[in-house]
Amino acid sequence: MINRLIENIKKTNAPIVAGLDPMMKFVPEYIKQEAFAQHGETLEGAAEAVWQYNKGIVDAICDLVPAVKPQAAMYEQFGVPGMAVFKRTVDYCKEKGLVVIGDIKRGDIGSTSEAYAVGHLGRVTVGSRSYSAFDEDFVTVNPYLGSDGVKPFMKVCEQEKKGIFVLVKTSNPSSGELQDRMVDGKPLYELVGELVAQWSAECMPGSGGYSYVGAVVGATYPEQGKLLRQVMPRSFILVPGYGAQGGKGADLVHFFNEDGLGAIINSSRGIIAAYQQEQYAHFGERGYADAARAAVLAMREDISRALAH
Amino acid sequence: MINRLIENIKKTNAPIVAGLDPMMKFVPEYIKQEAFAQHGETLEGAAEAVWQYNKGIVDAICDLVPAVKPQAAMYEQFGVPGMAVFKRTVDYCKEKGLVVIGDIKRGDIGSTSEAYAVGHLGRVTVGSRSYSAFDEDFVTVNPYLGSDGVKPFMKVCEQEKKGIFVLVKTSNPSSGELQDRMVDGKPLYELVGELVAQWSAECMPGSGGYSYVGAVVGATYPEQGKLLRQVMPRSFILVPGYGAQGGKGADLVHFFNEDGLGAIINSSRGIIAAYQQEQYAHFGERGYADAARAAVLAMREDISRALAH
Numbered sequence A, B: 001m002i003n004r005l006i007e008n009i010k011k012t013n014a015p016i017v018a019g020l021d022p023m024m025k026f027v028p029e030y031i032k033q034e035a036f037a038q039h040g041e042t043l044e045g046a047a048e049a050v051w052q053y054n055k056g057i058v059d060a061i062c063d064l065v066p067a068v069k070p071q072a073a074m075y076e077q078f079g080v081p082g083m084a085v086f087k088r089t090v091d092y093c094k095e096k097g098l099v100v101i102g103d104i105k106r107g108d109i110g111s112t113s114e115a116y117a118v119g120h121l122g123r124v125t126v127g128s129r130s131y132s133a134f135d136e137d138f139v140t141v142n143p144y145l146g147s148d149g150v151k152p153f154m155k156v157c158e159q160e161k162k163g164i165f166v167l168v169k170t171s172n173p174s175s176g177e178l179q180d181r182m183v184d185g186k187p188l189y190e191l192v193g194e195l196v197a198q199w200s201a202e203c204m205p206g207s208g209g210y211s212y213v214g215a216v217v218g219a220t221y222p223e224q225g226k227l228l229r230q231v232m233p234r235s236f237i238l239v240p241g242y243g244a245q246g247g248k249g250a251d252l253v254h255f256f257n258e259d260g261l262g263a264i265i266n267s268s269r270g271i272i273a274a275y276q277q278e279q280y281a282h283f284g285e286r287g288y289a290d291a292a293r294a295a296v297l298a299m300r301e302d303i304s305r306a307l308a309h
Helices: A002-012 A029-039 A043-061 A072-076 A079-095 A110-120 A147-160 A173-179 A188-201 A222-231 A249-255 A278-283 A285-308 B002-012 B029-039 B043-061 B072-076 B079-095 B110-120 B147-160 B173-179 B188-202 B222-231 B249-255 B278-283 B285-308
Strands: A016-020 A067-070 A099-106 A124-126 A129-131 A138-141 A163-169 A213-217 A237-239 A263-267 B016-020 B067-070 B099-106 B124-126 B129-131 B138-141 B163-169 B213-217 B237-239 B263-267
Touching (some): A016 A043, A029 A043, A043 A072, A043 B124, A067 A079, A099 A110, A138 A147, A163 A173, A173 A188, A173 B188, A188 A222, A188 B173, A213 A222, A249 A263, A278 A285, B016 B043, B029 B285, B043 B079, B067 B079, B099 B110, B138 B147, B147 B163, B147 B188, B163 B173, B173 B188, B222 B249, B249 B285, B263 B285
Parallel strands (some): A016 A263, A067 A099, A099 A138, A138 A163, A163 A213, B016 B263, B067 B099, B138 B163, B163 B213, B237 B263
């Protein structure tokens, strides 16, 4: 799957992942009203609104981006109907040829991580049969429990040719509270980066190149990104925090390797809620999907320009 | 909710939480066969088997334990039907008067943690209405992203009088890879314990006593538990790892405060799959719920004896 991600990036010439984080405040009024007319102001109605909103965006940008990243929390908040739309979104994006990164940030003790890995990337056994429950291509994983929380995901990655991105240095303001603490003269995130580098080396596709095990490093911390790029040479870096959280194209250069690969930059509200920004307001609410397309084109341009320097 | 947990502990005289982690290998054959006869060997069939299995256990032990802890991964692995049974289990346990701890180990950047907090502990807004999506009483939270990943949960706890347990020192063998690393002369788990102590102080019910913010510390690390008990005086400690993972009653004493409160000990397979252990094998597969009851009684005895010394 890491090779499919790389193919898709080369085909689109855009190391961009669109974050499908459908907060209700981003969903245009007319979509909500149609969904509520059908299902009432219920969890089902909210889920239907999210689905219609997602579908519009995916249809508008699927030829421009290699991958999407649905954020599980935004679906889970609407309970079981929300999780059904998470699954429907995953399936639809895959039909459209997109690589799907489930932003689930799971991580637990070994036997429990195994259940998450099986449920999101692998196949779960039921009697004499087996099923893919959510079936994303990649998921994000939290490393706080150490390697026995991560290895069950690696095992499923090797079996199914899928991938993970391990949280190393997250994009949020308080990420430093633990991640920047100094351990033996190095910040904790560097130590986690070294673990990721080990796991990466153990989990390579036959063809070499990049590992099934990648990392999450926030665009908001470019200096740390530069260091971590060196520490984890075979890991793709998923970079959140571009746009709304403050990261800029010029900050991103050092997240890439010299082959022009090795990083994929996420933007969520900057794409999916572009119509709510001044610069794209002329698209109007009904043009939200076209606004998303315009925002992707601008982001591609911004990143290309930065990488050309 | 922390006060309800304390009430329930006093009423049952058992600081015990039963982990509802229904791996398929624990579910008796006859239950699986009935469920598969109805729904086929499908995700729906698996979910139905899990539900029937859970219901039998809950009916057998609900007068003996104050709380249950369903592990989200074990439901999520069966996709949307699995999550529906997670919700059904939460609701059923609450009807039976049990406090429900959702073992979800979520944690993300602020706006995303907010969605998890709302979805699992609070109410999500849909148009002019609001709904409780999963509606557990407590959830477990991963601290790797720092305080802006935890505070949205605290906000919902104060609004809804609910609670969280923050991962501090987990029970698994590799927990030390990050959690034991020395930072300024202290292990990282102690630093996280200090953060929990701060968060605890900010998030107290009006009546004082224990905070809405508790911690997870594994029974498998009794020395660390002793230290952390001092560091976080107002936090309840959720203690996994008793039984199957190797923790014993005598190891648990120092997790409690002098008031005899402050800790609740989890056992999962030791209770729910007791019938698969030699000592309870005479109950047979069809006696799995009675075996679970016997295991709870033995665990209560083991803990009482340890605390009496």
